[in-house]
Amino acid sequence: MQLSDKNECKSITAEEFKNLVEILEIGLPRSIAVGVSGGADSLALTLLLNQYCQDHSIRLFVLTVDHGLREKSKGETKQLSDWLSSWDIELHILKWIGQKPIANIQDEARAARYRLMGQWCKDNEISHLFLAHHMQDQAETFLIRLFRGSGVDGLSAMKKNSEFPTAQKSNNFPKVYRPLLGVNKESLEKYLLNINQKWIEDPSNNNDKFTRVQVRDLLQNNVIKGFDAARLSSTAERMQRVRSFLEEQTILALSDYVSYSDFGYASLDLNFQKNLHEEISLRLLSKVLKTIGGRDYPPRHKKLKALLNTLKKPKFLGKTLSGVIMFQVSKGCIIFTREPKGIPDEINITKLKTYQWDNRFLMEVGEISGKVVPIDESVVKYIVRVIPDIKERFLAIFDHHQLRDRVLPSLPCIIGDNGKLILPDFLLSELNGANLDSFSAVFNK
Template sequence: MDIPAVFTATMERLGPFEDRPLFAVAVSGGSDSLALTLLLADWVRHRQGHLVALTVDHGLRPQAASEAQAVHDLLTARGIEHHALTNHLPWSGGDIQNEARAVRYRLLNDWCVSAGCLHLVVAHHQDDQAETVLLRLARGSGAVGLSGMAEVSYRPEVRILRPLLGFTRQALRDWLGGQEVSWIEDPSNQNPSFARVQWRSLSPELAARGMSSARLAETAQRLARVRTLIERDVAACLARYVRLDRWGWADVCRAGVLAQEEEIALRVLAAVLTTVGGQDYGPRADRLDRLYDALLAQGQGEHRQSLHGCVLSATATTILIAREARVPDFQCLPLNGDAIEWDGRFRIALDAGFAEACRLRGWKITVGHVFSPLPSLKDGVRDPDVLDKDEKSAWCAIPGIARPGLPALYEGKRLLAIPALGWRSHDVSGMGALVRLLRFQPRRTMAFVGFRLAARRGRII
C-alpha cells in the first residue's frame, strides 16, 4: 500500500477545505499519532496551509512532561509547530479512561477555539475501529453504536477528522519505521484492567475465526449507511417534538416521540439525554430500553426517574428532561475574564467589574449547581436584567425539575446568584452585572448536522 497516496486521497474525500487551511493534530508521541502528523504535515504543506501539533499532558503520569518535550523536539526539528496542553483540574477518581478522554478533548477544543482552527485531526485507525465495534457489541449497542467512529464528526466549534480509519496499526508502524522515526510506547496501552486492552489481546484469536479488524471495520462502514438514514429521521423528530430551552432543559412531546418507530424513539431520547446531561456519549442501550419500556407500559401515566445525569418527569402529554444536580462540585471562575466550560453544558465568564470587586474583597468565585432548598425571591433581590417589576417571569418559566441543575455563583459555600432565575443575594445586590457570558453550549448537540467550508476572498464562510 502506498500510504501517502492513500492518505492524500482520503483527505481529498473529507474536504473540500478552505484556501491555506489551518489544521490541529493531536499527537501523543505514539506510532499512530506520529505517523498521522508526518503524513498530514506533508499534505498541508502542499496546500500552503499550516499545521499545529498538540500534545496533552493529562497530569496522570510523571513521565508525561518529558515525553511531551521529546515530541516537541522531534516535530520542531521537522518544521512543525508544536504545543503542549496541560490539565490543571483535579480528577474525580471515577472511570479514568473516560475522564481522560473528556479532559483531552476539552483542552484540544479550547485550543482550536482560541486559535480559530476548525479542523482537529485525530489518529484513530482500523484496529481502533474494530475494538470500538467489539466494545459496543459487548454492551448491547444497536446499529448506530455498531457503526463505530465516523470519519468526520462535529462539535459545536470544531469538526473532528479521522483519516486513518482505513489503515492498520502495523501498516502505520511499518511506514514510520521506513522514515526512521521512533515512537513512545504508552504503558496504559498494555494495562489489562482496561476493557479495550482486553479485547486487543483477543484480536489474533478473533482474526483466526474470521473476525479480523478489516472485517469488523467493513461491518461498521456498512452500518454507517444505516446510521445516516436513522439520524435523518431522528433530526426530523427532534425538530418537530422536542423543545430545548436556552437554560438547558428539554420539553418532549410524549405522544409524538413514542408514536415513532422504536429505533427512532430510542435515538431521540438518547440525543436529548446526552445533550441535557452534558455528556460526550449516549446512555447504555439496556438502560435506554428500560426507560422506553416504562414509558410505553404506563401509557399516559406519570413516570419519574434518573438516567445518564438527567432527571425525567413524564406526564400524560410531556416528558421534561433536566440536568440532575450532583453533590457539590464547584469549579473556580477566573477573575481575568476568561470563559470556561462548566458541567459539559455552559460557557461562563465573569463580568470585568464584578471580577475586580471580587479581587479587592479576596473572594474566590465558583460555579456549581443550585441544589435544594432553593431560595425564595424574598431571600434576595431581583436582577433587573432578567426580572421585570411586575412579574416573576424567569422564576416561573423554568420548571421546578430544572432549577436544581441550573448554574449558580458561590463565594465559598455562600450562594450569591442564580442568573437564570434572575435572583441574587443581598451581598451582591448593588454590584451591577455579575457575568459577561453565560451560554448553554453542550458538548453534544442533539442532531449531528454536518457542514462544509468554502473560502471567499480569504475569508471562511
C-alpha cells in the first residue's frame, strides 16, 4: 500500500495545530524554542508555532544547526534565514565545530544537533524545545528498532513529550515536544504550498546507503495492506502505554527491593528474584546499573539476562558491568558501586558554581576554585596527616572494610587552588570533629 498522494491529503490547519499543542499541556511559558532545518516538516512546524506564539504572547526562538557537512549548507542556511525574515522571524544559527565523522554520519549529526540545541536552551533558560518529527518519522523509527531486535521500550519509538536525550542529569535542559507525531508529512507540505512557502530538499534523504532511507523506501513502495505509517505509528503508541505500565511496576519494585545510599551506592535485596516477574526484574537491574554507573543507556538485554541468571546462583562471586561493581558483604544482599576506573581523574572547576560530577553527584561549589578528584588512596593518605585515625572513622561509617574500600574511590572531593582538601558535606557530617571544609553534593538517585 502506497502512502497518500499529496493531492489527496488535506493541509493541517492552525486550529488543528493549536489542539495538538494543547494536548501537550505546556501551559503558557514566556518563551519556547523550535529546531528547524529548512525542510518541509520543520519549516511548517516553525510557521505554525510562530502563529501559535503570537496568539498566546509567547516568545519563539528558532534554532538551526549548520553541520558543515555539505558545500551547500552555508547557502541553505542563508536561504532559510531569508525565508524566516519574510515572516519577521529571527534565525539563530548554531555551528557544529570540530572534526566531522566519516562513518555513522546521520547518527553523529543528530547527536550534534541535540547537543547544540540543548546547550543553547540551557544557556538561555528555555525549558521547551519543539521538534518536527511526524507520523512517517515515527513509523520509520519503529521499523528500524524492530529490525534491530528492540523490546517494548524501543518499539514505543518517540514520545510526544520527553526528557532531553542527554546523560547530564540536570533540570536545566529543556523538555522535548513533538506535536506532529500523529500528522502525515504530506499535510505539512500541503500547508506550505497553501501559503506559498518553499522549502529545502536535503539530498541525504534520497541516499539509500542510510538505513532510514532504506526503511522509508520500504514503507512507500510496499503493497501489503496495513503496512503503512498510520498503522505502525498507532502500534508504537500502544507500545508506549505498555512501557508506561512496566515503568510504573519497576518504580514500585525499586521501592521494595533497592535502597540507595547518599554515598552513591545501592543495596539490592535478592528476594526480588522470587517475587517479581522476570521483565520487572530485568528493568530493576537496568535502572540500578544506570543510576550507579551514571550512564544514559542501560546494558544490552543479553547482558542483563546473563546478570540475572548469575544472581540466581547459590554463590555470587562478584561481577562488573556497565561501569558498576557488584559484590556481596552479607547474605541475601548485593551491593552496587561505581567502578573507579571509569571516573575522571581530575576536572577543573574554576568559575563553576554548580557541577555534575561523573553524572552522579550534583555539586554546589560556590566560589571554590580547584579540581575535583575521586577520594582514592592518595587522598586518604593526605587526610591521614590531618586525621590519623581516618581509616577507622571511615570503617565506622560503612560498617565493612570492603564497602569502605569500594565506595570511597567513587566519591568526589575538591583540592583547592591553595592545596586545601575539601570533602562532600554528606561525608564530613559523619566525621564528627574533623577540621576540614566541605561542599554540598547530592547523589542523583
